[in-house]
Amino acid sequence: MKSLYDRLSPVVRDIPPSGIRRFFDLANQMEDVISLGVGEPDFVTPWHVREACFYSLERGYTTYTSNKGLPELREAIADYLCSFQLAYDPEELVVTVGGSEAIDLAMRTLLCPGDEVLIPEPAYVSYNPCTTLAGGVPVGVPTFAEDEFRLTPENLRKRITPRSKVLILCYPSNPTGAVMSKADLQAIADVVLEHDLFVISDEIYAELTYDGHHASIASLPGMKERTVLISGMSKAFAMTGWRIGYAAAPPEILNLMLKIHQYTILCAPIMGQKAALEALRHGHAEKDKMIDRYNQRRRMIVKGFREIGLACHEPKGAFYAFPDIRSTGLSSEEFAERLLHHSRVAVVPGNVFGQGGEGFVRCSYATSIEQIQKAIERIGNFVRSLGGIK
Template sequence: MKQLKKEYLSKKVQDLKPSGIRKFFDLAAGMKDVVSLGVGEPDFVTPWTVREAAILSIEQGYTSYSANAGFLELRKEIAGYMNKQFNLTYSPQSEIIVTVGASQAIDIAMRAILNPGEEVIIIEPCFVSYSPMVEMAGGVPVHVQALKENDFKILPSQLDAVITEKTKAIMLCSPNNPTGTMLNKKELEDIAMIAIKHDVLVIADEIYAELVYDEEYTSLPSVEGMRERTILISGFSKGFAMTGWRLGFVCAPKEMSQAMLKIHQYAIMCAPTMAQFAAIEALQNGRSDIIEMVKSYRRRRNYMVQSFNEIGLTCHSPGGAFYVFPSIESTGLSSEEFAERLLLEESVAVVPGNVFGESGEGHIRCSYATSMDQLQEAVKRIKHFISKLER
């Protein structure tokens, strides 16, 4: 077959790098007896009442489009949930859009605010999609490194130093993927001062907001002066164990929300209706399930942090999400070398830290969203791997 001309493809897409996470998933897929700490999704099954609500909607024939922004009933439930849990007030009619996962919400946010050449500050280590989404929207990602000596918490002075007249927004994720780092109220207030000082927007990815362990969660738009300049991204994947349902939402002031809705209308039409019925049930009756998941994650987090530190891989205690981000610098291996050898020699899949940005080098991301038995087996194999390196 004749090879396709490169000229047929967008230069922008040609220049995009494939996901570094996918490489290791593909390697692990062909192997037996792999213990995977790589996948960023809950090991819990979506609660039965939530699944039942979706099944019932199908049986009753609710298979048509919803409103572009999502069922009004669901948007009202989201508004009520955000008010009760995070002390936020959004209009269901004009300030909330139901999206196909939180990733689509980030995509339409970027496309709604960016003009060609405008900059978005990306705090690393970060989710692998942020920079490509900025680039696909015509913007320029500007990377700033949150350092391990600060437990991967960004300092306001670091943001202040990189903001220019071209800066349009700061991309902020708390709790963070991949580090699990969570910013407290004072730290968010300090970041807010920088955003207000320079009159820039913040896109706040709060998809892990329900999964916090040591202190009360503060949502960025609840900080004084930030509601009017924050696009809040969230969804049902992590806290409600609904990854495969592909349902997220975005909350933003009316002008920004309506701009995003125009893109959503043309690109997506609406989120799947069956998933929306499931989400209504999750918001109405799913809080107890979240509490039980958080208890389990907290036990696993404590076990993984203690285990890595005992092995000699320094690991800070994450405040949220379901990842630990231990340092592997003591081994002398790069993060990619470590991850590849660990997979091939011990059949344990982790994600090398460098795929999350330069500041992730020297670390690996390990998800503890798997059973305690699997975590214990993984630790056993990692300990054996480290002992071989020390010989």
């Protein structure tokens, strides 16, 4: 007779737990740890946004909404996307429980069993398991520090097969902080059109672009019709715990995503939707102040890594640095574990983001300048304890 464990889904059994959360949980069990691990703003959601939630509760907004989300919120999202040269009708939008649900909906809608999903690596940890859970096959596409971790058409073409169906883009990138210019994206779009691929474009960090303006592949000719754009309120508006995301897609795709959303989630919480509406209508001044603070921290952490002898490309977006630790002679996993126990600094080993992340660690600078300064000092002491750079 099979054990209970053996009777459970082998697909789910074989998916590894999140490497990010493993180090987060380890750090939580220790004292005096500076965490550069979890990608979450250290800012509290602005008061007027929280107040909008309180006011909605006082007025009795505790019901379901339309499956797609509040019409006024979808209108505000459509207006907001115009700032990125994206023209969507509110009916082409669905409000989701965070960007993560939107990614899952897109995967399950686009994929048939055995379809291949092209994932530029290093990549956000959920893309591979979401692909597998949707019946697809994840295919890593390497990106490199010498290209500032941008996806190149040459590397993309090398991984395309007759089973390739979807390309995932995440720019600005988690974990590398890389960005893609409009010209970079056009070169990728040419390959996508040539091979008749769909695109899932995760643009949750769009606002956190420090040099120039964010470019979306969906804004390019011929691409809106084959792109599912994913974003949300978590990062730029400091609303991670509110779990309000959204997807924008052509009606043929969105209507199928909506079926899954109807049967599994129904709708995002109305209180969070009311708060998101306030953020989009009146929260841009506070958002811009937070982005300015991230920019200061970005410069500081990159400078700090370079001063202690760790090469670090300059992240142009998001709030992550991705220093190269190969010169220490340690693997990413060894470096992160020994750093945590020796110097009480939590970072995420690069290998959890795919093979291309080995030799690097992800460090979130969504924490105070004081904490970043202390962390760099501790990391420098740790590197020196190893005998310096090899």
